[in-house]
Amino acid sequence: MLPSAEAIDVIGDIHGCATLLKRLLDRLGYRRNRDGVWHHPQRRVLFLGDLIDRGPEIVETVEIARAMAEQGHATVLLGNHEISALTAFFLRDERRVPRIHKETVEQYRNCPERWRDTLKWLLECPLCIDGGSYRAVHACWDATLAERFLDHHPDGRIDRHMLMRACDPQSFSHMLFGRLTRGPQLALPDDRSMTSRDGVTRRTFRTSFWACKPRCYQDVLFQPDPLPPDIAQRPLDDASKRRLVFYGPDQPPLFFGHYWRQGRPELISDNLACLDYSGVKGGHLVAYRFDGEARLSADKLVWVSVDDPADIGASKADMQCSQICQ
Ligand SMILES: [Mn+2]
Structure with missing residues (x-):
């Protein structure tokens, strides 16, 4: 049986921090099944994009999310880093890939066919979701652009033609990708x-x-x-x-990431949750446990951090290192 429609754990930007992701999934009650795929009997995950780039465990991050998505335990939205990677690798000269993909290219160096396969899979992932009782996007819900896109692409998926057209700064695709994934x-x-x-x-x-x-x-x-x-x-x-752009307080709850927030995770308002708390820069990897409520509540935020005392391995190693260095 697949998880129910409105029991969703929404997770912000991971940027290749698979260790943090596994700790967060564990804290949310997900376990690995016989195939090694993370799952929860009643819930599923919605990833808000930017799985790749910057961090040390990009391949593993992508494999975890993809396996969950392929078994119906997760949905993965595209972030600006995935849009940029799709554009760079499908449409441009592969030798001139932007620097922001440096870590991703390096970490897939020994398995280029896996990276190509990953790109094909990413192209199947949605750009945004209007779930009725909630909405989700990497950076910003611009209603005019999102609704026009979803009218023609009800599953929220983009395609190669849109990527191609987005190279023209005057195009709808360019505006759509820019606004929804960069804000x-x-x-x-x-x-x-x-x-x-x-x-x-x-x-x-x-x-x-x-x-x-x-x-x-x-x-x-x-x-x-x-x-x-x-x-x-x-x-x-x-x-x-x-x-x-204005997203009013009467609108359904909106989940997004992207903005490198810092400090203790909190809601922006009772219908706005930005879940990017700079996990890859030593901040927190944050989830919101959504159950279909019309008004969000800060006590449903869950997070893990690099310096969390519960993370014995990493924090001990860091401590020893800093003691030695001093
Ligand atoms: Mn982003």
């Missing part, structure tokens, strides 16, 4: 740029999509790096306001 962004005023903590210089910043009547730039900021102080309080102009 809305605004340009900084006066052609300004800012450099993030990881050294990347950008002319745009990530915005939230739930600010009610935002007044200034700070009101819509949603990223770890702060705005330059003189810009933060500057009023938003009308053109910028028109570019914003």
Whole structure:
């Protein structure tokens, strides 16, 4: 018997941290079956995308999620990293793959046919889900774009034609992938740029999509790096306001990842749960245990961390290392 429709454990960005993923699944009560596939008798998992890149155990992460999906115990959504990988490997010269896929390429080096097979499987994964009582997407639910896409693709799956068309910045596919898997962004005023903590210089910043009547730039900021102080309080102009997306408090619960949140996991509101808490950067890998409720509750958040005292192996090793280094 397959798990019931609304008993879903939604899991945020894993980025190749299979050890954290296994600990989280274990904490959620999932066990391995005879084939080694993680499952739960009453529940299933919804992965919010960005399984690949950055972390040390990408192949194992993908194998865990894929095996669960193929046996009906999970659904895997595409994140911006999967969209980028699909574009890079299907449409472009494989020797000029973007740097963000460096770890993935290295870790699949000895099994290139497995990587090709993984890409074919990823192309079958949905971009977003409108489950009626809930919605899920990697970064942002832009209702206009998502509904137009789902009208033509009710299963939420993309295809090679869409990937191809997305190479044209004016295309619907380009807007759809950008908005749903990277989220809305605004340009900084006066052609300004800012450099993030990881050294990347950008002319745009990530915005939230739930600010009610935002007044200034700070009101819509949603990223770890702060705005330059003189810009933060500057009023938003009308053109910028028109570019914003708004997901209202009366909408069904929305699950998303992508935003490198930090600190203790919490809900954004009772219908918005961002489950990316930077697990691969030493933060938390977070799940929300959804049972079809119309209003989300923070006590249904579950997480594991690299420095969790329950993780005897890793924390002991880290401690010994830091003691030795001192
Ligand atoms: Mn992402």
